[in-house]
Amino acid sequence: MRHPMFMAASALAAFLITAGVPATHAQAPTTTEQIDEKIAHAIGMEAVFYGFAPVMVQLAIRSQTDADQPFDNGQAPVNQMGHARRLYGPADKFVVTANNDTLYSFAALDLSKEPVVLTIPDTEGRYYIMQLIDAYSRAVEDIGIGTLGAQGGTFAIVGPGWKGTLPPEMVRIDSPTPEVYVIGRTGVDSDEDLPAAHAVQDQYRLRALSAYGQPSSPVELGHKDASAKMGFPEGLDFFALLDRAIRTNPLPEDAPITEQFKRIGVGLEKPFDGVAVRAGQARLDAGASGRNRCDTECRQGFRFPRQWLEYGVQRRPLWE
Secondary structure, X not given: OOOHHHHHHHHHHHHHHHHOOOOOOOOOOOOHHHHHHHHHHHHHHXXXXXXXXXXXXXXXXXXXXXXXXXXOEOOOOOOOEEEEOOOOOOOOOOOOOOOOOEEEEEEEEXXXXXXXXXXXXXXXXXXXXXXXXXXXXXXXXXXEOOOOXXXXXXXXXXXXXXXXXXXXXXXXXXXXXXXXXXXXEEEOOOHHHHHHHHHHHOOOEEEEHHHOOOXXXXXXXXXXXXXXXXXXXXXXXXXXXXXXXXXXXXXXXXXXXXHHHHHHOOOOOOOOOOOOOOOHHHHHHHHHHHHHHHHHHHHOOOOOOHHHHOOOOOOOOOOO
16 A cells, blocks of 8 residues: 555646646646645644644643642642542543543643653552653553552653762663653442542652752642543644644654644744644635544554554655
8 A cells, every 4th residue: 555645746746737837828827825725734734633643642741630639520730630539430531532441631741851750659559540642642651559559659751861870879860852741540349438539549659850859748639520521622623733743852763744734833942833834825824624534544444544643653745
């Protein structure tokens, strides 16, 4: 099967060749604006396919950090952890189907300045897992009873480029991106078991490396009835979120693809501005078309070519 990048490049080449053919009496000349719109649409579609995973992570970070303190629905400011105190049910739609036999804990980490330290207590056999994913929804590490055991430990989550020395009791975990999303789960046997599970959650500790060793106490949680709402970006907001993901969490090895997105204003030095960049309608159309294509493919069994779902691998540019 031909790589989708090659197919897109071939299609563009055919279009440009056609666009360069002299107009006849039955064919109106193709304007520069029309060519720009078509190219913007093609790049926009590719940006949707490439950007689906990082945009979903950005949505999760945005919704979970919409808080001025940690809450009992799992929301918390950056580099802090919130804990859901109740089991989720069908009405909780921050993900498609949340577990209802574990309590969730969430944290969005910013590792751009220094590592963040996560401490797990001895859970005395209780199930737990801390799932760490990077800004492109790739697994960084799973810290859990299945990989570590129930005894817990102290983990330094380190961003790219950090140089320093860690205390000997810490296990170092390197993330390829400065942003990391933490999804924690603590097992619950029944409603009567909730207080004991809460006690385990209260012993999770998250702090900057520079604050490690200072006295700490259980987080005091504010109250919110509803779980966080993610939704899906409308209009040009998808490209604004992708722009933030690329600028904040660049993958140099993906530059042959992401450099092309600059033509539609994504990944420039300044934040995305849908008004200032030309061919805005083409991006709107591409966003809608790309989302519909993703929806169709997912409903038919997620038949995307494997290469569309990989990050951090060498790809051929969309156009050469």
